Amino acid sequence: xxxxxxxxxxxxxxxxxxxxxxxxxxxxxxxxxxxxxxxxxxxxxxxxxxxxxxxxxxxxxxxxxxxxxxxxxxxxxxxxxxxxxxxxxxxxxxxxxxxxxxxxxxxxxxxxxxxxxxxxxxxxxxxxxxxxxxxxxxxxxxxxxxxxxxxxxxxxxxxxxxxxxxxxxxxxxxxxxxxxxxxxxxxxxxxxxxxxxxxxxxxxxxxxxxxxxxxxxxxxxxxxxxxxxxxxxxxxxxxxxxxxxxxxxxxxxxxxxxxxxxxxxxxxxxxxxxxxxxxxxxxxxxxxxxxxxxxxxxxxxxxxxxxxxxxxxxxxxxxxxxxxxxxxxxxxxxxxxxxxx
Amino acid sequence: xxxxxxxxxxxxxxxxxxxxxxxxxxxxxxxxxxxxxxxxxxxxxxxxxxxxxxxxxxxxxxxxxxxxxxxxxxxxxxxxxxxxxxxxxxxxxxxxxxxxxxxxxxxxxxxxxxxxxxxxxxxxxxxxxxxxxxxxxxxxxxxxxxxxxxxxxxxxxxxxxxxxxxxxxxxxxxxxxxxxxxxxxxxxxxxxxxxxxxxxxxxxxxxxxxxxxxxxxxxxxxxxxxxxxxxxxxxxxxxxxxxxxxxxxxxxxxxxxxxxxxxxxxxxxxxxxxxxxxxxxxxxxxxxxxxxxxxxxxxxxxxxxxxxxxxxxxxxxxxxxxxxxxxxxxxxxxxxxxxxxxxxxxxxxxxxxxxxx
Numbered sequence: 001x002x003x004x005x006x007x008x009x010x011x012x013x014x015x016x017x018x019x020x021x022x023x024x025x026x027x028x029x030x031x032x033x034x035x036x037x038x039x040x041x042x043x044x045x046x047x048x049x050x051x052x053x054x055x056x057x058x059x060x061x062x063x064x065x066x067x068x069x070x071x072x073x074x075x076x077x078x079x080x081x082x083x084x085x086x087x088x089x090x091x092x093x094x095x096x097x098x099x100x101x102x103x104x105x106x107x108x109x110x111x112x113x114x115x116x117x118x119x120x121x122x123x124x125x126x127x128x129x130x131x132x133x134x135x136x137x138x139x140x141x142x143x144x145x146x147x148x149x150x151x152x153x154x155x156x157x158x159x160x161x162x163x164x165x166x167x168x169x170x171x172x173x174x175x176x177x178x179x180x181x182x183x184x185x186x187x188x189x190x191x192x193x194x195x196x197x198x199x200x201x202x203x204x205x206x207x208x209x210x211x212x213x214x215x216x217x218x219x220x221x222x223x224x225x226x227x228x229x230x231x232x233x234x235x236x237x238x239x240x241x242x243x244x245x246x247x248x249x250x251x252x253x254x255x256x257x258x259x260x261x262x263x264x265x266x267x268x269x270x271x272x273x274x275x276x277x278x279x280x281x282x283x284x285x286x287x288x289x290x291x292x293x294x295x296x297x298x299x300x301x302x303x304x305x306x307x308x309x310x311x312x313x314x315x316x317x318x319x320x321x322x323x324x325x326x327x328x329x330x331x332x333x334x335x336x337x338x339x340x341x
Numbered sequence: 342x343x344x345x346x347x348x349x350x351x352x353x354x355x356x357x358x359x360x361x362x363x364x365x366x367x368x369x370x371x372x373x374x375x376x377x378x379x380x381x382x383x384x385x386x387x388x389x390x391x392x393x394x395x396x397x398x399x400x401x402x403x404x405x406x407x408x409x410x411x412x413x414x415x416x417x418x419x420x421x422x423x424x425x426x427x428x429x430x431x432x433x434x435x436x437x438x439x440x441x442x443x444x445x446x447x448x449x450x451x452x453x454x455x456x457x458x459x460x461x462x463x464x465x466x467x468x469x470x471x472x473x474x475x476x477x478x479x480x481x482x483x484x485x486x487x488x489x490x491x492x493x494x495x496x497x498x499x500x501x502x503x504x505x506x507x508x509x510x511x512x513x514x515x516x517x518x519x520x521x522x523x524x525x526x527x528x529x530x531x532x533x534x535x536x537x538x539x540x541x542x543x544x545x546x547x548x549x550x551x552x553x554x555x556x557x558x559x560x561x562x563x564x565x566x567x568x569x570x571x572x573x574x575x576x577x578x579x580x581x582x583x584x585x586x587x588x589x590x591x592x593x594x595x596x597x598x599x600x601x602x603x604x605x606x607x608x609x610x611x612x613x614x615x616x617x618x619x620x621x622x623x624x625x626x627x628x629x630x631x632x633x634x635x636x637x638x639x640x641x642x643x644x645x646x647x648x649x650x651x652x653x654x655x656x657x658x659x660x661x662x663x664x665x666x667x668x669x670x671x672x673x674x675x676x677x678x679x680x681x682x683x684x685x686x687x688x689x690x691x692x693x694x695x696x697x698x
Binding site: 011014015018019021022023026027029030138139141142143144145146147150151153154157158159275276278279280282283286287297298300301302304306309310312313316317320321324 | 525526528529530531532533534535536537538540541542543544545546617621624625628629630631644647648651652653658659665669672673676677680681684
């Protein structure tokens with residue numbers, strides 16, 4: 001096991017290096033004046049763009065430019081994001097907590113409902129529940145997230161006025177920005193609880209519900225199918241047959257013997273789910289005007305804020321690589337059949 | 342398969358083929374007999390002929406019993422998926438007949454506008470699905486959008502498959518260091534959520550439909566490369582490949598004659614599931630404002646136009662339902678068709694997966 005994980009860890013910097021090469025290869029399609037933006041940390045510098053091109057050697061051969069660029073990236077200087085009106089690094093720090101919070105509120109229902117529905121579908125194979133879960137999962141998979149999001153907005157905000165877009169209502173936002181509220185983590189719902197302000201917690205939850213429902217709908221299908229097939233496989237195993245033949249009650253067999261083992265691949269793949277949610281936030285945050293990293297990335301792409309887009313992309317790529325590594329490690333850790341090998 | 346086999350097959354299924362011929366002839370007569378359709382068919386005879394050919398081809402495939410059709414008949418969902426896709430193909434082919442472009446238009450993909458008022462107008466005769474923001478006709482946009490959807494997905498798959506074949510083929514066939522290098526290359530591309538990488542590529546290359554296709558192909562090729570590599574690895578050690586090599590067959594011949602035929606079915610499953618995914622990704626990029634210009638017949642662009650109107654008027658939350666419902670339904674049914682077909686292909690072609698999943 002150690003050798004396998006060590007191999008993955010050795011590969012990690014290699015992949016990270018490749019990601020920077022890929023991003024830089026994309027950047028090299030651009031005009032030097034546009035690329036100079038990546039080195040600007042202050043809007044006043046925009047006036048001296050020619051001297052910046054010369055200072056940073058954007059008229060030099062491409063491999064030299066790559067090293068210069070990489071050095072700056074390693075120093076944490078990702079440039080100035082015009083859409084966020086702050087350095088890219090600060091923009092990521094400012095927008096990421098919102099996305100993290102949203103991902104959490106989508107991830108929990110996905111796991112709970114997915115495991116429950118997948119188990120039910122496997123236990124009652126080829127019965128009504130199974131067919132319904134199949135129809136739901138294929139329909140949810142076929143409806144694009146932006147159509148889902150717009151439908152949710154139409155019904156829950158337009159018709160019912162339950163889940164408004166944005167992050168907080170005006171009065172709650174003013175209170176959060178005032179001196180009376182201490183931002184411990186940047187996660188508004190958690191901070192509200194820590195400050196003992198239940199009304200802010202409720203308000204934040206109301207705003208997060210719309211995008212969280214949308215993300216859940218879009219991503220749940222995969223988990224239901226995974227849980228179902230994993231459960232079906234376990235139900236065919238000898239130890240389940242043994243448990244049944246011992247005369248154990250069916251609920252005990254299913255809960256204690258089958259489901260616990262069927263959860264292994266589901267848990268290990270949960271970090272893939274988080275990664276796919278991180279991709280999904282680009283659309284949902286844009287629709288619900290939720291100030292997170294996805295809405296900023298999409299806006300930066302529309303406005304040709306290149307430092308913003310590349311900074312956003314590299315940050316998400318780093319998270320994805322770490323998420324995939326976590327999945328591999330968890331898999332080896334949870335499955336003794338692999339560990340013993 | 343020689344000419345003799347074809348004639349034998351023809352005689353064997355003669356009554357069924359006669360039925361197909363009758364269907365085709367009936368449709369042709371109907372199209373020419375009704376005055377309205379006759380006029381439109383006369384304007385676009387090629388589209389009509391293509392569609393007739395398609396109907397005959399599909400019907401022939403369906404009536405001649407084969408292993409594939411026998412298994413499809415047992416699986417109603419696959420028939421539904423097949424029907425949906427056939428319907429979309431027919432709509433795409435018949436676009437010039439279903440929604441004739443105005444005589445003055447230079448590019449049929451540009452949706453005709455009826456004035457420039459921004460408020461959408463509801464469905465009525467002449468505009469069966471209503472008009473959206475900027476008075477673009479929704480029906481016209483959806484019919485021609487079907488052509489855009491097929492063009493985008495087929496081109497993207499062609500590019501992704503071409504790159505995937507080269508990379509996966511080299512990787513699986515030569516193994517060792519080549520394999521390691523190629524697989525790390527796919528790792529790099531898989532280190533991004535697909536939409537995020539596509540957004541970046543379009544942002545850098547500039548926003549246009551061509552760049553949307555390039556971006557999605559860049560995102561999708563690693564899956565094909567990995568699939569093909571796995572298939573080659575699994576057949577490489579087989580006896581019949583060793584036998585072919587012992588008989589003096591070269592690398593290219595082994596790949597073309599033995600490896601690709603064995604890899605073709607998983608490939609079909611993956612690409613039909615991918616067709617839907619590609620159209621969703623392309624529409625998502627258009628929705629984010631990174632696709633073709635406003636007014637181009639593209640479902641994602643139409644949905645983007647609906648964003649301002651989905652909350653309706655005060656007191657009438659669903660006043661402009663049609664601006665989202667029609668393009669949303671088009672894209673949903675298109676993707677659903679490919680997903681049903683892909684799932685069914687997988688069940689049909691891979692009994693192992695059928696047992697477990």
